[in-house]
Amino acid sequence: MKITIDEVARRAGVSKATVSRVMNNSKPVKQEKYDRVMQVIEELGFIPNPVARGLAHQKTGLVGVVIPDITNPFFAELVKGIEEVVRDKNYNMVLCNTFHNFEKEMSYLKMLREKYVDGIIFMTAKVTHEHRDFFRSSQLPVTFINRKCEDLNVSSIDIDNYQAAHDITTFFLKRGHRRVAIIRAPLTDKTSGYERFHGYRDAMQAYGIELNASLVMRSNFKIENTYKTVRRFLREEPAVTAIFATSDLMAIGAIKALQDEGIQVPHQVEVAGFDDIPMASYYHPSITTVRQPIAEMGRTATKILIREINGEKVKNRNLILPYQLICRESTLTSKVSGE
Amino acid sequence: MKITIDEVARRAGVSKATVSRVMNNSKPVKQEKYDRVMQVIEELGFIPNPVARGLAHQKTGLVGVVIPDITNPFFAELVKGIEEVVRDKNYNMVLCNTFHNFEKEMSYLKMLREKYVDGIIFMTAKVTHEHRDFFRSSQLPVTFINRKCEDLNVSSIDIDNYQAAHDITTFFLKRGHRRVAIIRAPLTDKTSGYERFHGYRDAMQAYGIELNASLVMRSNFKIENTYKTVRRFLREEPAVTAIFATSDLMAIGAIKALQDEGIQVPHQVEVAGFDDIPMASYYHPSITTVRQPIAEMGRTATKILIREINGEKVKNRNLILPYQLICRESTLTSKVSGE
DNA sequence: TGACAACAGGAAAGCGGTTTCCTATAATAA
DNA sequence: TTATTATAGGAAACCGCTTTCCTGTTGTCA
Numbered sequence: 001m002k003i004t005i006d007e008v009a010r011r012a013g014v015s016k017a018t019v020s021r022v023m024n025n026s027k028p029v030k031q032e033k034y035d036r037v038m039q040v041i042e043e044l045g046f047i048p049n050p051v052a053r054g055l056a057h058q059k060t061g062l063v064g065v066v067i068p069d070i071t072n073p074f075f076a077e078l079v080k081g082i083e084e085v086v087r088d089k090n091y092n093m094v095l096c097n098t099f100h101n102f103e104k105e106m107s108y109l110k111m112l113r114e115k116y117v118d119g120i121i122f123m124t125a126k127v128t129h130e131h132r133d134f135f136r137s138s139q140l141p142v143t144f145i146n147r148k149c150e151d152l153n154v155s156s157i158d159i160d161n162y163q164a165a166h167d168i169t170t171f172f173l174k175r176g177h178r179r180v181a182i183i184r185a186p187l188t189d190k191t192s193g194y195e196r197f198h199g200y201r202d203a204m205q206a207y208g209i210e211l212n213a214s215l216v217m218r219s220n221f222k223i224e225n226t227y228k229t230v231r232r233f234l235r236e237e238p239a240v241t242a243i244f245a246t247s248d249l250m251a252i253g254a255i256k257a258l259q260d261e262g263i264q265v266p267h268q269v270e271v272a273g274f275d276d277i278p279m280a281s282y283y284h285p286s287i288t289t290v291r292q293p294i295a296e297m298g299r300t301a302t303k304i305l306i307r308e309i310n311g312e313k314v315k316n317r318n319l320i321l322p323y324q325l326i327c328r329e330s331t332l333t334s335k336v337s338g339e
Numbered sequence: 340m341k342i343t344i345d346e347v348a349r350r351a352g353v354s355k356a357t358v359s360r361v362m363n364n365s366k367p368v369k370q371e372k373y374d375r376v377m378q379v380i381e382e383l384g385f386i387p388n389p390v391a392r393g394l395a396h397q398k399t400g401l402v403g404v405v406i407p408d409i410t411n412p413f414f415a416e417l418v419k420g421i422e423e424v425v426r427d428k429n430y431n432m433v434l435c436n437t438f439h440n441f442e443k444e445m446s447y448l449k450m451l452r453e454k455y456v457d458g459i460i461f462m463t464a465k466v467t468h469e470h471r472d473f474f475r476s477s478q479l480p481v482t483f484i485n486r487k488c489e490d491l492n493v494s495s496i497d498i499d500n501y502q503a504a505h506d507i508t509t510f511f512l513k514r515g516h517r518r519v520a521i522i523r524a525p526l527t528d529k530t531s532g533y534e535r536f537h538g539y540r541d542a543m544q545a546y547g548i549e550l551n552a553s554l555v556m557r558s559n560f561k562i563e564n565t566y567k568t569v570r571r572f573l574r575e576e577p578a579v580t581a582i583f584a585t586s587d588l589m590a591i592g593a594i595k596a597l598q599d600e601g602i603q604v605p606h607q608v609e610v611a612g613f614d615d616i617p618m619a620s621y622y623h624p625s626i627t628t629v630r631q632p633i634a635e636m637g638r639t640a641t642k643i644l645i646r647e648i649n650g651e652k653v654k655n656r657n658l659i660l661p662y663q664l665i666c667r668e669s670t671l672t673s674k675v676s677g678e
Numbered sequence: 679t680g681a682c683a684a685c686a687g688g689a690a691a692g693c694g695g696t697t698t699c700c701t702a703t704a705a706t707a708a
Numbered sequence: 709t710t711a712t713t714a715t716a717g718g719a720a721a722c723c724g725c726t727t728t729c730c731t732g733t734t735g736t737c738a
Contacts, residue, residue, distance in 0.1 A: 004724055015688045020726055027727090030686065050455050051393045052724035055693045060390060062433070070422070071415045071617065080410050083436045087443075092450070094401070095434040097422045104426075111431070116389050223621050256621050278410065282562050282595050284623050343694055354718045359696055366697090369716065391694035394723045 003044050012040045023048060063305065064112035064120040066096045066105065072221060072249065073277040074294060075123070078145060081298025082121060089306050091118070100125060100221065109134055119309045121145060121301055125191050127152075141308035143301045146192055148318055155308060155317035157301045161192040164290045164323045165199025168272050169244055171325065173207045175332075177242040177270070180204065181215040181233070183226060183250045196246045196274065215240065219250055226253030234261050241269060242331075248273035248280045251287050255330060270331040285329030293321055342383050351379040362387060402644065403451035403459040405435045405444065411560055411588065412616040413633060414462070417484060420637025421460060428645050430457070439464060439560065448473055458648045460484060460640055464530050466491075480647035482640045485531055487657055494647060494656035496640045500531045503629045503662045504538025507611050508583055510664065512546045514671075516581040516609070519543065520554040520572070522565060522589045535585045535613065554579065558589055565592030573600050580608060581670075587612035587619045590626050594669060609670040624668030632660055 009016040014033055021027045022037040029037070040046070054060045063086055067075045079095065086093045094117060096108040105124060109131075112120060119141040124131070127149055135142055135152055144156040172180045182200045185193030201211050217233050219226040226245070230253060234240075243258075245251035251273030255265050263269055265285055273280060276291035300319065307314050348355040353372055360366045361376040368376070379385070393399045402425055406414045418434065425432045433456060435447040444463060448470075451459055458480040463470070466488055474481055474491055483495040511519045521539045524532030540550050556572050558565040565584070569592060573579075582597075584590035590612030594604050602608055604624055612619060615630035639658065646653050 002724095005726095006724080016725080017689080017727080018687060021687085024726080028686075033687085047449075047452065049394075049724050051390060051399060052693090053726080054390045055388075055394050055695085055724080056726040058693070065434075069419075070409065071412065071419050073410065073412065073415075076410045076412075076415045079434070080408075080436060083409070083434065087436075092433050092435075094431050095404075095418070095422070096431075097419065097426075110386075113386065223617070227621070252618075252621055256623055259623055278562070279591075279618060282566070282591055284595055284598055341694095344696095345694080355695080356697080356719080357717060360717085363696080367716075372717085388694050391723090392696080394694080394725090395696040397723070 003046050005046075005048065008037065008040050008044060008046050011044070012037045059118045059309075060116065061091050062094050062117040063091050063302070063309075064094045064096060064108075064117040066098060066108055066112075066120060067123045068098050068100045068125065069221065070095065070097050073279060074247070074249075074275050077277065077294040078123070078298040081295030082302045083298075084295075085299050085302035085306070089302075091306065098124070102126075102128070106130055106134070113138055113140075119143070119305045121305055122154075123147070125185070125193070127190070141305055143305040143308075145297055145301050147190075148320075155301075155304045155314060157297050157304070157319045157321065158192070159292050159297075159321050159323045161195035162199040162202075164274070164325075165196035165244070165246070166203045167199075167325055168274070168288075168290055169200045169203035170206070171331075172242040172244065172270065172272070173203065173209075178207075178209065179215065179237075179240045180242045180244060181217060181237065181240045183217040183219050183229070183243065183245045183254060185246060186218060186220050193246055200244055219253070221247065221249060223249050223253040223256075226250045227257045230254045230257035231261060234258070234263070243269060243271045245271060245273050248275045248277045248287055248289055250274075251289070251330065252279070252283055255283070255285070255287070266330050266332050272331055276326055280326075281328065283330075288328045288331040289326050291324040291326050293323075297321060342385050344385075344387065347376065347379050347383060347385050350383070351376045398457045398648075399455060400430050401433050401456040402430050402641070402648075403433045403435060403447075403456040405437060405447055405451075405459060406462045407437050407439045407464065408560065409434065409436055412618060413586070413588075413614050416616065416633040417462070417637040420634030421641045422637075423634075424638045424641035424645070428641075430645065437463070441467070445469055445473070452477055452479075458482070458644045460637075460644055461493075462486070464524070464532070466529070480644055482644040482647075484636055484640050486529075487659075494640075494643045494653060496636050496643070496658045496660065497531070498631050498636075498660050498662045500534035501538040501541075503613070503664075504535035504583070504585070505542045506538075506664055507613070507627075507629055508539045508542035509545070510670075511581040511583065511609065511611070512542065512548075517546075517548065518554065518576075518579045519581045519583060520556060520576065520579045522556040522558050522568070522582065522584045522593060524585060525557060525559050532585055539583055558592070560586065560588060562588050562592040562595075565589045566596045569593045569596035570600060573597070573602070582608060582610045584610060584612050587614045587616045587626060587628055589613075590628070590669065591618070591622055594622070594624070594626070605669050605671050611670060615665055619665075620667065622669075627667045627670040628665050630663040630665050632662075636660060 005016045005019050009019045019037050021029050022034055098105040121143050123145045142154040144154055146158055148156045148158050184197045217229050219229045243254050245254050251271050255271050258265050258269055265271055273287045273289040276289045280287040280289050304314055304317055344355045344358050348358045358376055360368050361373055437444040460482050462484050481493040483493055485497055487495045487497050523536045556568050558568045582593050584593050590610050594610050597604050597608055604610055612626045612628040615628045619626040619628050643653055643656055
């Protein structure tokens with residue numbers, strides 16, 4: 001049987017207002033009554049109903065987290081970071097997996113909408129018109145991860161994808177590679193994949209190499225897909241000497257494909273990834289990549305979000321965090337020292 | 340500004356009871372009024388406040404999911420399966436990461452307790468006394484994944500860990516291996532790790548080999564830890580010819596360690612894992628393992644839980660799903676055909 | 679000792695829905 | 709045509725907690 005605040009009040013011989021005050025320290029209560037109430041609460045193991053509390057307060061203590069795919073280690077790591085802060089601040093997290101599906105994204109957003117959660121952490125490949133409408137019309141705090149969105153009044157956290165991709169491409173070029181292929185994500189338009197692609201393109205151009213469509217592979221976020229794409233690619237472009245995969249999962253698919261084609265990594269073809277998911281250092285060969293501070297991004301995003309939930313005016317709410325190039329076995333790092 | 344049911348009622352010229360009836364089809368309403376109400380709802384884009392609804396209904400539409408670590412691909416896959424069903428049934432999922440920490444586990448359970456969520460999907464390495472007390476005293480539906488618990492009135496879903504481990508060990512033994520090492524998880528006592536360990540032990544004994552403590556490695560769920568453990572192990576036990584890692588992450592750590600010691604997998608040492616996480620087939624070499632129907636377990640667990648939330652009496656509520664031995668490159672499968 | 683401020687704590691009004699209860703009206707039977 | 713039964717729909721209670729509002733007490737100062 002459930003115990004309510006009324007029951008506690010009855011047993012302690014006070015009004016429920018007093019019980020509420022004792023529990024929330026919202027107004028002074030005489031020591032004697034205070035103790036009496038506390039004792040009854042203790043005895044009955046009373047826990048106030050969070051739903052009722054939420055109704056009265058107009059907040060639920062819930063943060064919505066919308067991500068494409070939890071089985072992608074990048075997002076798992078992000079969620080881990082988010083969770084740490086959420087927990088620490090006494091919130092809970094409602095996890096929503098969109099599987100990169102725009103309809104699901106919108107339906108989840110609507111589901112979480114107004115009043116249900118106190119704020120949303122949102123990750124998407126592409127910010128559409130509908131998203132904008134949604135976020136504009138809804139007054140609840142939102143933080144974007146992996147995407148800045150200047151025309152929307154949301155906080156955000158990201159790295160400089162363009163520059164990182166530029167750096168890693170240059171890393172290949174500097175050491176003599178000329179036929180550098182790229183594996184890019186499907187979406188165009190202001191996505192991080194787009195930024196990475198342009199970083200690659202411009203780095204190549206800086207070395208006088210025009211964009212060569214036959215060196216551009218398109219894949220998605222599934223290893224399997226990249227694997228197939230790369231195997232097909234290798235039949236047509238056997239002369240490639242380096243591959244820049246725009247995510248570590250893509251790099252894994254690529255390396256596996258190369259090895260299954262009997263091509264040695266890194267000796268015949270070098271591969272670099274992006275993200276630095278935990279597996280990147282334990283894959284064989286371990287993967288050269290761009291380290292994003294993934295969990296840190298999750299933590300920081302959540303801190304910002306919660307401050308905004310609490311009505312704080314956060315000044316620095318659109319962050320670009322530093323990245324780092326990590327050289328591992330999938331590129332011949334011995335050559336690096338010569339640079 | 341927020342629109343409430345009162346506002347809708349006012350504009351439609353009916354009572355809020357009628358609006359509620361229209362929205363829930365809980366009682367017939369004259370066509371004319373029905374249409375009028377629907378139109379106002381449409382116009383205003385009215386969405387009933389789920390918290391208020393929850394208060395009245397005494398349910399939140401939330402399912403708590405307690406897992407050790409979302410960055411472990413096994414759990415990520417599980418959560419994916421859970422999510423699919425949760426979403427389909429119009430529930431939402433509150434994700435809780437315990438990081439294998441017992442205190443966090445209990446504090447999360449308490450947090451989710453009574454009335455906050457409608458049910459809990461729970462995964463833990465070890466079911467303690469405190470857990471039992473908690474689940475006994477709380478009347479909310481609970482489903483365990485990866486653990487059956489006969490003395491507790493909870494539904495559960497699992498595979499036969501003992502037999503699977505027995506099979507995979509026998510798979511090594513049949514093909515002539517005698518020095519088969521095992522990497523086991525830390526906890527003892529009724530855990531799936533315990534079952535797997537015993538399956539190994541008994542399979543060895545069936546071949547007349549007594550348990551040899553020097554062939555037993557202890558590690559945890561982190562790749563890094565296993566990596567270090569195996570490297571250390573190899574200095575002392577270079578004669579090992581096969582390693583049974585009781586999880587795929589352990590297998591990855593082990594293979595990486597072997598390769599870094601200059602030992603060829605599978606030619607010098609064979610390795611098998613457990614779980615069949617997605618990475619198992621894309622690692623290099625791909626990993627022989629026991630396939631658990633991970634996402635399926637998540638889905639089924641959730642279906643059972645939701646039926647129990649709805650007050651159904653589920654008959655078959657303690658399931659043991661089939662597993663499957665998957666041979667890949669980390670063992671010399673050519674030998675298999677000869678068996 | 680009287681006037682006024684400070685304070686503790688109860689009653690009641692929300693928060694935003696759902697549902698019971700009851701009445702007025704329409705439909706059916708006699 | 710009248711008595712009886714269905715039915716639609718409004719008023720109000722309720723879910724369980726918070727908070728405002730107000731009153732009765734105590735404390736302070738002149």
